[in-house]
Amino acid sequence: MSVDTVKQPNWFSRLAHPGQFLAWSRYLVWPLAIATLLSFAIGLWFAFFNSPEDYQMGDMVRVMYVHVPNAWLSQLVYGVMAVSALGTLVWRHPLADVANKAAAPLGAVFTALALYTGSLWGRPTWGTFWEWDGRMTSTLVLLLIYLGIIALWRAFDDQLKAGRIVAIVTLVGALNIPVIKFSVDWWNTLHQPASVFTASGPKMPASILTPLLVMMLAFTLLFALLQVVRMRTEILRRRAETLSRQAALQGAAK
Amino acid sequence: MIAEGAHLEFIVWAYAGVGVLTLALIGYVAWDARRVKQRLAELDKAGIRRRSAGSNT
Numbered sequence: 001m002s003v004d005t006v007k008q009p010n011w012f013s014r015l016a017h018p019g020q021f022l023a024w025s026r027y028l029v030w031p032l033a034i035a036t037l038l039s040f041a042i043g044l045w046f047a048f049f050n051s052p053e054d055y056q057m058g059d060m061v062r063v064m065y066v067h068v069p070n071a072w073l074s075q076l077v078y079g080v081m082a083v084s085a086l087g088t089l090v091w092r093h094p095l096a097d098v099a100n101k102a103a104a105p106l107g108a109v110f111t112a113l114a115l116y117t118g119s120l121w122g123r124p125t126w127g128t129f130w131e132w133d134g135r136m137t138s139t140l141v142l143l144l145i146y147l148g149i150i151a152l153w154r155a156f157d158d159q160l161k162a163g164r165i166v167a168i169v170t171l172v173g174a175l176n177i178p179v180i181k182f183s184v185d186w187w188n189t190l191h192q193p194a195s196v197f198t199a200s201g202p203k204m205p206a207s208i209l210t211p212l213l214v215m216m217l218a219f220t221l222l223f224a225l226l227q228v229v230r231m232r233t234e235i236l237r238r239r240a241e242t243l244s245r246q247a248a249l250q251g252a253a254k
Numbered sequence: 255m256i257a258e259g260a261h262l263e264f265i266v267w268a269y270a271g272v273g274v275l276t277l278a279l280i281g282y283v284a285w286d287a288r289r290v291k292q293r294l295a296e297l298d299k300a301g302i303r304r305r306s307a308g309s310n311t
Contacts, residue, residue, distance in 0.1 A: 060261050063268045070272070109279045113272055120268045124261045222276070226283050233287040239304065240293045247302045 016095050018235045025228050032225040039218035046211035054208065060124055065211050067117035068196070069219035070110045074142060075177055077107030077223060081149075082174040085167035095231065097163030098238075100170060101153050102230035106223060108146035115139060126190050134183030135191040138176055145173040159238065 014020055047065040054061035081103050087096030118136065119129040130136065149166055156162035184191045195203040202209050297303065 058261065059265060062265050066268055066272045106279070109275060113275055116271050116275075117268045120264045120271075124264055222280075226279065229283050229287055233283075233290050236294055237290045240290060240297060243294075243297050243302050243304065247297070247300075 016093055018094055018098070021095055022232060022235055025232055028228050029225065032221060032228065036218060036221040036225050039214060039221055043211060043214035043218045046214055051211045052207050057125060060121060061208060063117055063121040064208075065215045067114060067121055068212060069216045070114040070117060071139070072216055073219055073223055074107060074111035074114045074139065075180060076220070077103050077110060078142065078146075078170075078174065078177055080227070081107065081170050082177075085170040085174075088163050088167040089171075095235075097159070097167065098231050098234045099227070100149075100163070100166060101159075102227055102234050104146055104149045104153065106226055106230070108143060108150060110219075110223070111139060111143040111146055115143065122190070131190050133189040133191065134187040135180065135189055138180040138183050141176055142173075142180060145169075145176060149173070 015024070043065065047062055051062070051065075053059050081100050084093075084096045084100040084103070087093035088100065115136070118139075122131070123129050149169060152166050152169060153159075153162055156165070183189060184193045196209070196212065204212075
Protein backbone atom coordinates (compact mmCIF):
# COMPACT_ATOMS: atom_id res chain seq x y z
CA MET A 1 0.00 0.00 0.00
CA SER A 2 1.42 3.34 -0.99
CA VAL A 3 1.46 6.31 1.38
CA ASP A 4 -1.09 8.10 -0.85
CA THR A 5 -3.78 5.48 -0.26
CA VAL A 6 -3.60 5.66 3.53
CA LYS A 7 -6.66 7.59 4.65
CA GLN A 8 -5.66 10.43 6.92
CA PRO A 9 -8.07 11.24 9.78
CA ASN A 10 -9.82 14.57 9.23
CA TRP A 11 -9.45 17.51 11.62
CA PHE A 12 -12.69 16.58 13.41
CA SER A 13 -11.47 13.05 14.10
CA ARG A 14 -8.10 14.34 15.31
CA LEU A 15 -9.83 16.89 17.54
CA ALA A 16 -12.07 14.19 18.95
CA HIS A 17 -9.35 11.69 19.82
CA PRO A 18 -9.40 11.38 23.65
CA GLY A 19 -5.66 12.01 23.92
CA GLN A 20 -5.92 15.04 21.64
CA PHE A 21 -8.94 16.29 23.58
CA LEU A 22 -6.98 16.10 26.84
CA ALA A 23 -4.15 18.05 25.22
CA TRP A 24 -6.12 20.97 23.82
CA SER A 25 -8.93 21.19 26.39
CA ARG A 26 -6.52 21.90 29.25
CA TYR A 27 -6.06 25.39 27.78
CA LEU A 28 -9.82 26.01 28.04
CA VAL A 29 -10.21 25.44 31.78
CA TRP A 30 -8.73 28.62 33.24
CA PRO A 31 -10.08 31.05 30.58
CA LEU A 32 -13.54 29.52 31.04
CA ALA A 33 -13.24 29.76 34.84
CA ILE A 34 -12.25 33.43 34.66
CA ALA A 35 -14.97 34.28 32.12
CA THR A 36 -17.55 32.46 34.31
CA LEU A 37 -16.51 34.36 37.46
CA LEU A 38 -16.54 37.71 35.67
CA SER A 39 -19.95 37.04 34.12
CA PHE A 40 -21.42 36.07 37.50
CA ALA A 41 -19.93 39.16 39.16
CA ILE A 42 -21.41 41.46 36.51
CA GLY A 43 -24.72 39.56 36.37
CA LEU A 44 -25.23 39.58 40.16
CA TRP A 45 -24.34 43.28 40.33
CA PHE A 46 -27.01 43.99 37.72
CA ALA A 47 -29.48 41.63 39.42
CA PHE A 48 -29.21 43.19 42.87
CA PHE A 49 -28.01 46.76 42.37
CA ASN A 50 -28.71 47.93 38.84
CA SER A 51 -32.10 46.64 37.74
CA PRO A 52 -35.57 47.99 38.48
CA GLU A 53 -38.55 46.32 40.10
CA ASP A 54 -41.09 44.89 37.70
CA TYR A 55 -44.32 46.90 37.58
CA GLN A 56 -46.35 43.74 38.36
CA MET A 57 -44.01 41.37 40.23
CA GLY A 58 -41.99 43.97 42.11
CA ASP A 59 -38.67 42.63 43.41
CA MET A 60 -39.72 39.04 42.69
CA VAL A 61 -38.49 39.69 39.15
CA ARG A 62 -34.97 39.16 40.55
CA VAL A 63 -35.74 35.45 41.00
CA MET A 64 -36.12 35.33 37.20
CA TYR A 65 -32.37 36.05 36.89
CA VAL A 66 -31.59 32.63 38.41
CA HIS A 67 -34.72 30.75 37.34
CA VAL A 68 -34.62 31.38 33.58
CA PRO A 69 -30.88 30.55 33.16
CA ASN A 70 -31.37 27.22 34.95
CA ALA A 71 -34.50 26.45 32.93
CA TRP A 72 -32.57 27.32 29.74
CA LEU A 73 -29.68 25.05 30.76
CA SER A 74 -32.00 22.18 31.70
CA GLN A 75 -32.95 22.00 28.01
CA LEU A 76 -29.60 23.01 26.49
CA VAL A 77 -27.75 20.29 28.42
CA TYR A 78 -30.27 17.73 27.23
CA GLY A 79 -29.73 19.00 23.67
CA VAL A 80 -25.99 18.41 24.09
CA MET A 81 -26.72 14.90 25.37
CA ALA A 82 -29.06 14.17 22.44
CA VAL A 83 -26.39 15.25 19.93
CA SER A 84 -23.89 13.09 21.85
CA ALA A 85 -26.30 10.16 21.63
CA LEU A 86 -26.41 10.59 17.84
CA GLY A 87 -22.61 10.71 17.88
CA THR A 88 -22.53 7.40 19.74
CA LEU A 89 -25.09 5.58 17.60
CA VAL A 90 -24.42 7.03 14.14
CA TRP A 91 -20.74 8.01 14.05
CA ARG A 92 -19.40 5.95 17.00
CA HIS A 93 -17.58 9.09 17.99
CA PRO A 94 -14.99 8.28 20.68
CA LEU A 95 -15.94 11.26 22.84
CA ALA A 96 -19.72 11.13 22.36
CA ASP A 97 -20.58 8.82 25.26
CA VAL A 98 -18.00 10.61 27.42
CA ALA A 99 -19.86 13.88 26.73
CA ASN A 100 -23.22 12.26 27.51
CA LYS A 101 -22.03 10.79 30.80
CA ALA A 102 -20.33 14.05 31.82
CA ALA A 103 -23.39 16.19 31.10
CA ALA A 104 -26.11 14.11 32.80
CA PRO A 105 -25.48 15.15 36.46
CA LEU A 106 -25.00 18.77 35.39
CA GLY A 107 -28.35 18.73 33.60
CA ALA A 108 -30.02 17.12 36.62
CA VAL A 109 -28.75 19.87 38.94
CA PHE A 110 -29.76 22.69 36.58
CA THR A 111 -33.23 21.13 36.17
CA ALA A 112 -33.64 20.71 39.93
CA LEU A 113 -32.66 24.36 40.39
CA ALA A 114 -35.13 25.46 37.70
CA LEU A 115 -37.92 23.62 39.55
CA TYR A 116 -36.79 24.95 42.95
CA THR A 117 -36.54 28.60 41.89
CA GLY A 118 -39.74 28.26 39.85
CA SER A 119 -41.69 27.08 42.87
CA LEU A 120 -40.30 29.93 44.98
CA TRP A 121 -41.28 32.36 42.24
CA GLY A 122 -44.71 30.75 41.91
CA ARG A 123 -45.79 31.04 45.56
CA PRO A 124 -46.04 34.85 45.78
CA THR A 125 -46.83 35.32 42.07
CA TRP A 126 -49.47 32.62 41.52
CA GLY A 127 -50.28 31.71 45.11
CA THR A 128 -48.88 28.17 44.90
CA PHE A 129 -45.49 26.44 45.04
CA TRP A 130 -46.58 23.78 42.59
CA GLU A 131 -49.18 23.25 39.88
CA TRP A 132 -49.46 20.18 37.68
CA ASP A 133 -49.47 22.25 34.50
CA GLY A 134 -47.75 21.32 31.24
CA ARG A 135 -44.50 23.24 31.77
CA MET A 136 -43.84 22.18 35.36
CA THR A 137 -44.88 18.57 34.87
CA SER A 138 -42.80 18.13 31.71
CA THR A 139 -39.80 19.73 33.48
CA LEU A 140 -40.25 17.30 36.39
CA VAL A 141 -40.32 14.47 33.82
CA LEU A 142 -37.04 15.86 32.41
CA LEU A 143 -35.47 15.67 35.89
CA LEU A 144 -36.61 12.04 36.20
CA ILE A 145 -35.12 11.27 32.76
CA TYR A 146 -31.79 12.80 33.85
CA LEU A 147 -31.83 10.70 37.05
CA GLY A 148 -32.68 7.59 35.04
CA ILE A 149 -29.77 8.21 32.67
CA ILE A 150 -27.37 8.71 35.61
CA ALA A 151 -28.62 5.43 37.13
CA LEU A 152 -28.17 3.63 33.79
CA TRP A 153 -24.56 4.81 33.50
CA ARG A 154 -23.90 3.45 36.98
CA ALA A 155 -25.66 0.15 36.32
CA PHE A 156 -23.11 -1.09 33.76
CA ASP A 157 -19.47 -2.04 34.28
CA ASP A 158 -18.96 -2.05 30.51
CA GLN A 159 -19.18 1.66 29.71
CA LEU A 160 -19.15 1.14 25.93
CA LYS A 161 -22.26 -1.07 26.17
CA ALA A 162 -23.81 1.41 28.60
CA GLY A 163 -23.08 4.21 26.11
CA ARG A 164 -25.19 2.60 23.38
CA ILE A 165 -28.14 1.85 25.70
CA VAL A 166 -28.01 5.32 27.27
CA ALA A 167 -27.86 6.87 23.78
CA ILE A 168 -31.15 5.19 22.81
CA VAL A 169 -32.81 6.23 26.09
CA THR A 170 -31.49 9.78 25.62
CA LEU A 171 -32.97 10.05 22.12
CA VAL A 172 -36.35 8.69 23.30
CA GLY A 173 -36.28 11.17 26.20
CA ALA A 174 -35.54 14.01 23.77
CA LEU A 175 -39.22 13.86 22.73
CA ASN A 176 -39.91 15.64 26.03
CA ILE A 177 -37.92 18.76 25.04
CA PRO A 178 -40.42 20.13 22.49
CA VAL A 179 -43.19 19.30 24.98
CA ILE A 180 -41.47 21.54 27.57
CA LYS A 181 -40.83 24.26 25.00
CA PHE A 182 -44.33 24.40 23.51
CA SER A 183 -46.34 23.40 26.61
CA VAL A 184 -47.14 27.06 27.29
CA ASP A 185 -48.66 27.36 23.80
CA TRP A 186 -50.44 23.97 23.69
CA TRP A 187 -52.17 24.00 27.08
CA ASN A 188 -53.69 26.46 29.50
CA THR A 189 -50.95 27.14 32.00
CA LEU A 190 -49.89 29.49 34.74
CA HIS A 191 -46.64 30.05 32.88
CA GLN A 192 -46.29 33.07 30.68
CA PRO A 193 -45.50 32.37 27.01
CA ALA A 194 -41.95 32.82 25.68
CA SER A 195 -40.75 36.36 26.34
CA VAL A 196 -37.02 36.31 25.53
CA PHE A 197 -36.58 34.27 22.35
CA THR A 198 -39.59 35.16 20.24
CA ALA A 199 -40.03 35.84 16.54
CA SER A 200 -40.71 39.52 17.25
CA GLY A 201 -37.79 39.89 19.67
CA PRO A 202 -37.65 40.07 23.49
CA LYS A 203 -40.83 41.28 25.19
CA MET A 204 -39.20 43.01 28.13
CA PRO A 205 -37.38 46.29 28.74
CA ALA A 206 -33.59 46.46 28.33
CA SER A 207 -33.17 47.20 32.06
CA ILE A 208 -34.52 43.71 32.87
CA LEU A 209 -33.30 41.94 29.74
CA THR A 210 -29.64 42.94 30.31
CA PRO A 211 -29.19 41.26 33.73
CA LEU A 212 -31.12 38.25 32.46
CA LEU A 213 -28.87 37.79 29.43
CA VAL A 214 -25.70 38.31 31.48
CA MET A 215 -26.84 35.69 34.01
CA MET A 216 -27.75 33.30 31.18
CA LEU A 217 -24.24 33.79 29.77
CA ALA A 218 -22.70 33.20 33.22
CA PHE A 219 -24.60 29.94 33.78
CA THR A 220 -23.88 28.77 30.23
CA LEU A 221 -20.15 29.42 30.73
CA LEU A 222 -20.35 27.54 34.04
CA PHE A 223 -21.86 24.56 32.21
CA ALA A 224 -19.14 24.72 29.53
CA LEU A 225 -16.44 24.80 32.22
CA LEU A 226 -17.88 21.92 34.24
CA GLN A 227 -18.52 19.89 31.09
CA VAL A 228 -14.91 20.23 29.92
CA VAL A 229 -13.57 19.30 33.37
CA ARG A 230 -15.94 16.34 33.69
CA MET A 231 -15.09 15.05 30.19
CA ARG A 232 -11.38 15.25 31.01
CA THR A 233 -12.05 13.41 34.30
CA GLU A 234 -14.09 10.69 32.57
CA ILE A 235 -11.34 10.05 29.99
CA LEU A 236 -8.74 9.78 32.77
CA ARG A 237 -11.07 7.53 34.83
CA ARG A 238 -11.42 5.11 31.89
CA ARG A 239 -7.67 5.19 31.42
CA ALA A 240 -7.16 4.36 35.11
CA GLU A 241 -9.70 1.53 34.95
CA THR A 242 -8.02 0.03 31.85
CA LEU A 243 -4.61 0.20 33.54
CA SER A 244 -5.99 -1.38 36.74
CA ARG A 245 -7.51 -4.24 34.71
CA GLN A 246 -4.27 -4.77 32.78
CA ALA A 247 -2.29 -4.81 36.03
CA ALA A 248 -4.74 -7.30 37.56
CA LEU A 249 -4.49 -9.57 34.48
CA GLN A 250 -0.70 -9.41 34.51
CA GLY A 251 -0.71 -10.17 38.24
CA ALA A 252 -2.99 -13.16 37.69
CA ALA A 253 -0.80 -14.48 34.82
CA LYS A 254 2.34 -14.49 36.99
CA MET B 255 -31.46 48.18 44.38
CA ILE B 256 -33.52 45.56 46.14
CA ALA B 257 -36.09 46.80 48.63
CA GLU B 258 -37.09 45.00 51.82
CA GLY B 259 -40.59 43.92 50.91
CA ALA B 260 -43.06 41.19 51.67
CA HIS B 261 -41.36 38.76 49.29
CA LEU B 262 -37.76 39.25 50.38
CA GLU B 263 -37.55 35.78 51.94
CA PHE B 264 -38.47 34.12 48.63
CA ILE B 265 -35.67 36.00 46.85
CA VAL B 266 -33.17 35.13 49.61
CA TRP B 267 -34.17 31.44 49.57
CA ALA B 268 -33.94 31.32 45.76
CA TYR B 269 -30.43 32.80 45.59
CA ALA B 270 -29.22 30.86 48.66
CA GLY B 271 -30.47 27.56 47.23
CA VAL B 272 -28.94 28.22 43.81
CA GLY B 273 -25.67 29.33 45.46
CA VAL B 274 -25.40 26.30 47.74
CA LEU B 275 -26.29 23.71 45.10
CA THR B 276 -24.09 25.33 42.42
CA LEU B 277 -21.11 25.50 44.79
CA ALA B 278 -21.75 21.88 45.82
CA LEU B 279 -21.76 20.87 42.14
CA ILE B 280 -18.50 22.74 41.48
CA GLY B 281 -16.98 21.14 44.60
CA TYR B 282 -18.06 17.65 43.52
CA VAL B 283 -16.65 18.09 39.99
CA ALA B 284 -13.32 19.37 41.40
CA TRP B 285 -13.15 16.58 44.02
CA ASP B 286 -13.91 13.89 41.43
CA ALA B 287 -11.23 15.25 39.06
CA ARG B 288 -8.67 15.32 41.86
CA ARG B 289 -9.55 11.78 42.97
CA VAL B 290 -9.09 10.34 39.46
CA LYS B 291 -5.76 12.16 38.98
CA GLN B 292 -4.56 10.77 42.31
CA ARG B 293 -5.55 7.26 41.25
CA LEU B 294 -3.61 7.61 38.00
CA ALA B 295 -0.61 8.98 39.90
CA GLU B 296 -0.72 5.98 42.26
CA LEU B 297 -0.81 3.58 39.29
CA ASP B 298 2.09 5.44 37.71
CA LYS B 299 4.04 5.24 40.96
CA ALA B 300 3.46 1.48 41.00
CA GLY B 301 4.96 1.28 37.51
CA ILE B 302 1.59 0.73 35.80
CA ARG B 303 1.39 3.15 32.92
CA ARG B 304 0.28 3.32 29.30
CA ARG B 305 2.67 2.05 26.66
CA SER B 306 2.42 5.44 24.97
CA ALA B 307 3.06 7.33 28.22
CA GLY B 308 5.56 10.06 27.64
CA SER B 309 4.51 10.60 24.06
CA ASN B 310 0.92 11.44 24.96
CA THR B 311 -0.83 13.58 27.52
